[in-house]
Amino acid sequence: xxxxxxxxxxxxxxxxxxxxxxxxxxxxxxxxxxxxxxxxxxxxxxxxxxxxxxxxxxxxxxxxxxxxxxxxxxxxxxxxxxxxxxxxxxxxxxxxxxxxxxxxxxxxxxxxxxxxxxxxxxxxxxxxxxxxxxxxxxxxxxxxxxxxxxxxxxxxxxxxxxxxxxxxxxxxxxxxxxx
Numbered sequence: 720x721x722x723x724x725x726x727x728x729x730x731x732x733x734x735x736x737x738x739x740x741x742x743x744x745x746x747x748x749x750x751x752x753x754x755x756x757x758x759x760x761x762x763x764x765x766x767x768x769x770x771x772x773x774x775x776x777x778x779x780x781x782x783x784x785x786x787x788x789x790x791x792x793x794x795x796x797x798x799x800x801x802x803x804x805x806x807x808x809x810x811x812x813x814x815x816x817x818x819x820x821x822x823x824x825x826x827x828x829x830x831x832x833x834x835x836x837x838x839x840x841x842x843x844x845x846x847x848x849x850x851x852x853x854x855x856x857x858x859x860x861x862x863x864x865x866x867x868x869x870x871x872x873x874x875x876x877x878x879x880x881x882x883x884x885x886x887x888x889x890x891x892x893x894x895x896x897x898x
Contacts, residue, residue: 731773732787738795738891740767748772748784752839752873753850756880757784763809764884777846785850789857796822796858796890805889809881814869816878818886820862826855830864832879837872847876 744761746754749772761768770788772780796803806819816832828851835845855862864883869875 731775732783733769733771734784734787734791735767735769736788736791737767738792738888740765742766744768744770746770749774749780750777752876753781753784753847756847756876757788759877760880760884760887762884763881764886764888766884766888778849781846781850782853785853786857789854789860792858792860792887792891793822796860796887797824800893802890802892802894805886805892807882807885807889808867809878809885811869811874811877811881812871814871814874814878815867816869816875816882817865817867818862818879818882819865820860820883820886820890822859822890823861824859825861826852826859828852828855828862828864830862832864832866832875834872834875839873839876847879 742762742765744758746757746768748754748770757768757770760766770784772784795801803822804820806817808815808817830848851862851864854860864879866875869878
């Protein structure tokens with residue numbers, strides 16, 4: 720199934736995403752760590768992702784990026800022909816995370832990950848929680864994020880975004896039978 724590119728422009732953010740991509744990304748959020756994490760999401764989910772965020776405070780940039788990406792994914796993930804749900808576990812060195820998602824139209828994030836005290840590459844990881852909440856809100860997604868194991872905050876985030884990419888790719892796949 721070929722999905723058209725989805726473009727969303729809001730709050731000084733431009734995002735373009737293709738679910739039938741090659742895993743290529745061009746992300747410029749102004750926050751190198753977020754750029755890296757979104758690059759992993761695109762690569763592991765085989766999504767093509769372009770995202771540009773106008774410079775603002777880090778909190779505003781992250782919220783805008785999450786919401787715009789969610790809005791761009793809302794329609795393709797909630798099509799009747801799409802599965803609309805996906806799950807994946809992914810590792811990054813010692814960290815192992817699982818993400819389960821559904822395009823439910825009822826935004827919710829349930830997570831056992833608390834990295835609120837950690838800072839990685841100048842990025843407060845509580846800002847990543849904000850990104851996930853805005854992604855869920857923009858996309859109408861129910862997201863369950865579980866940290867199975869891991870001590871290094873950067874590896875934990877990498878595992879989460881890898882698993883999120885794979886789960887999004889599964890959710891966007893066409894239904895092969897009545898599910």
